[in-house]
Amino acid sequence: MDETLLQSGSAGNLVYQQLKQQIVSLELPPGTALSEKETSLTFHVSRTPVRESFVRLAQEGLLLVLPQRGTRVSLIDPDMVEEARFMREQLEKAVVRLACESFPADKLQEMENNLVMQQESMKQLDGKRMFELDEAFHRILFEGVRKMGTWNVIQQMNAHLNRTRVLWLSLDPHWGNLFEQHREMIQAIRSRNADLAERIMKEHLTLSISNLPVLKQRYPEYFK
Amino acid sequence: MDETLLQSGSAGNLVYQQLKQQIVSLELPPGTALSEKETSLTFHVSRTPVRESFVRLAQEGLLLVLPQRGTRVSLIDPDMVEEARFMREQLEKAVVRLACESFPADKLQEMENNLVMQQESMKQLDGKRMFELDEAFHRILFEGVRKMGTWNVIQQMNAHLNRTRVLWLSLDPHWGNLFEQHREMIQAIRSRNADLAERIMKEHLTLSISNLPVLKQRYPEYFK
DNA sequence: ACTTCCATACTACCATACAAGTATGGCAGA
DNA sequence: TCTGCCATACTTGTATGGTAGTATGGAAGT
Numbered sequence: 001m002d003e004t005l006l007q008s009g010s011a012g013n014l015v016y017q018q019l020k021q022q023i024v025s026l027e028l029p030p031g032t033a034l035s036e037k038e039t040s041l042t043f044h045v046s047r048t049p050v051r052e053s054f055v056r057l058a059q060e061g062l063l064l065v066l067p068q069r070g071t072r073v074s075l076i077d078p079d080m081v082e083e084a085r086f087m088r089e090q091l092e093k094a095v096v097r098l099a100c101e102s103f104p105a106d107k108l109q110e111m112e113n114n115l116v117m118q119q120e121s122m123k124q125l126d127g128k129r130m131f132e133l134d135e136a137f138h139r140i141l142f143e144g145v146r147k148m149g150t151w152n153v154i155q156q157m158n159a160h161l162n163r164t165r166v167l168w169l170s171l172d173p174h175w176g177n178l179f180e181q182h183r184e185m186i187q188a189i190r191s192r193n194a195d196l197a198e199r200i201m202k203e204h205l206t207l208s209i210s211n212l213p214v215l216k217q218r219y220p221e222y223f224k
Numbered sequence: 225m226d227e228t229l230l231q232s233g234s235a236g237n238l239v240y241q242q243l244k245q246q247i248v249s250l251e252l253p254p255g256t257a258l259s260e261k262e263t264s265l266t267f268h269v270s271r272t273p274v275r276e277s278f279v280r281l282a283q284e285g286l287l288l289v290l291p292q293r294g295t296r297v298s299l300i301d302p303d304m305v306e307e308a309r310f311m312r313e314q315l316e317k318a319v320v321r322l323a324c325e326s327f328p329a330d331k332l333q334e335m336e337n338n339l340v341m342q343q344e345s346m347k348q349l350d351g352k353r354m355f356e357l358d359e360a361f362h363r364i365l366f367e368g369v370r371k372m373g374t375w376n377v378i379q380q381m382n383a384h385l386n387r388t389r390v391l392w393l394s395l396d397p398h399w400g401n402l403f404e405q406h407r408e409m410i411q412a413i414r415s416r417n418a419d420l421a422e423r424i425m426k427e428h429l430t431l432s433i434s435n436l437p438v439l440k441q442r443y444p445e446y447f448k
Numbered sequence: 449a450c451t452t453c454c455a456t457a458c459t460a461c462c463a464t465a466c467a468a469g470t471a472t473g474g475c476a477g478a
Numbered sequence: 479t480c481t482g483c484c485a486t487a488c489t490t491g492t493a494t495g496g497t498a499g500t501a502t503g504g505a506a507g508t
Contacts, residue, residue, distance in 0.1 A: 009291070010291070010490090010491065010492090011491080011492070012279075012491080012492090035458085035459065035460085036459085036460070036461095037458090037459085037460095040493095045492080045493090046492055046493040046494070047460095047492095047493080047494080048272075048491080048492055048493065048494090049491080049492070049493095051276075051460085051461085052275075052276070052279055052491095054460090055236075055276050055279055055280060056279060056280070056283055059280055059283060065460075066459085066460085066500095067233065067234065067459085067460060067461075067499080067500095068459055068460055068461080068498070068499040068500055069458095069459060069460075069499085069500060069501080070458090070459055070460080070500090070501095071459085071460080079373070080373055083371060083373035083374055084373070086318075086371065086374065087315060087374055087377065090314045090315050090317075090318040091311060091314055091315070093314075094310070094314040147307060147310070149303070149304055149307035149308070150307055150310065150311055153311065153377065153381065157377065234460090234461070234462090235461080235462075236461080236462090259488085259489065259490085260489085260490070261488090261489085261490095264463095269462080269463090270462055270463040270464070271462095271463080271464085271490095272461080272462055272463065272464090273461080273462070273463095275490085275491090276461095278490095289490075290470095290489085290490085291469080291470095291489085291490055291491075292468070292469040292470055292489055292490050292491080293469085293470060293471080293489060293490075294470090294471095294488090294489055294490080295489085295490080
């Protein structure tokens with residue numbers, strides 16, 4: 001434990017990261033009851049750092065703290081998910097337009113490399129890897145236009161969005177035309193076709209949302 | 225104290241809100257050194273709720289916690305401010321476009337009422353009141369298109385943006401053509417002219433940023 | 449059988465003590 | 479005078495005991 005502790009700086013931070021990972025990956029499904037005491041035992045730390053992580057996760061909307069009653073992993077709020085998608089669409093459309101104006105060559109190369117790895121992951125049907133690569137792909141885009149603050153904001157909202165993506169992956173581990181869209185996006189940036197790039201991005205980020213009603217019917221206990 | 229405590233639910237939450245208000249209003253200027261102990265004394269609570277608020281404020285980027293060294297009110301990061309403005313522009317342009325598609329009549333009336341109050345505040349040169357009304361105006365817009373989650377995200381980013389607005393207000397308590405733009409925006413929504421509305425909004429949210437270099441030169445110790 | 453009440457076992461919240469890292473000022477020695 | 483060391487007084491991080499509010503199950507009364 002000491003090793004991972006040093007990595008994340010403090011026990012509180014470690015617990016925070018671990019819990020967040022477990023929540024987003026649905027290892028801790030929505031609605032799961034937690035408690036400071038219980039969690040402190042499983043992580044072999046005192047209640048203080050646990051409480052600290054609870055506060056942070058509650059602020060991100062991943063935990064719901066009911067004073068003197070208990071703490072639960074928050075249910076997925078469909079409206080919240082749609083809004084997260086909405087925000088991400090607006091911001092990424094604007095970012096990809098910026099990329100069409102100017103984009104550093106090395107970052108473009110990184111995206112190409114990422115694309116190759118995506119292809120490999122698809123062949124191997126490695127969903128988890130594909131997930132990470134997709135995220136990295138978009139991250140590079142933000143790095144290229146130097147809007148990392150924006151990316152970080154998106155990441156926070158994505159905690160909710162990602163839970164539905166994980167859920168969907170469990171039903172249909174199919175990555176559709178994400179890869180193809182990524183490829184087209186690079187092309188659009190290269191040819192500085194902002195309108196095209198924006199259109200592709202919009203489609204790209206509209207895909208996931210159509211699944212939401214299906215998921216809500218399949219896992220009603222996970223939704224608000 | 226008990227009164228305000230009940231209002232905000234818990235001591236930790238109270239300290240959080242008070243500190244946040246003091247930071248955004250520059251009552252606690254950027255760079256100010258704080259400590260859990262010191263703050264706990266001024267608020268007459270223990271270190272625990274203070275620490276809780278520190279964690280939350282640090283996550284929002286308003287505090288900078290250096291382990292075993294101290295805690296300071298974060299300096300204003302010009303890049304961060306510009307990104308906050310960028311995000312707000314993108315999101316609010318999209319929202320006002322939605323408003324042009326459909327907008328409830330009662331919310332439109334609320335905006336009209338708000339506009340009247342703005343006019344009064346301008347006559348009385350009440351900057352603080354004008355500030356609040358401007359914020360309320362935009363809030364109503366988000367309420368009308370039911371994108372409150374988006375509004376809340378913007379509010380968090382605005383903590384940084386608002387510090388520069390407060391600073392600017394101290395140099396030049398002039399509200400320029402904000403009022404006129406608000407008026408035109410209502411007109412655009414009423415006539416369902418999305419392109420016009422978007423253009424006005426863009427101008428509206430571009431104004432403030434031009435002042436940033438001036439502010440940085442005038443108050444260099446407040447900036448990164 | 450049904451309702452009411454209460455003991456009990458939870459919960460988050462808060463205060464406090466201790467641990468460990470860091471800045472600082474003064475003192476000793478060259 | 480200048481340099482290096484060290485005691486000391488900070489800082490945040492962690493652990494723990496106690497408090498008040500809440501859910502729950504069983505016993506007593508109707």
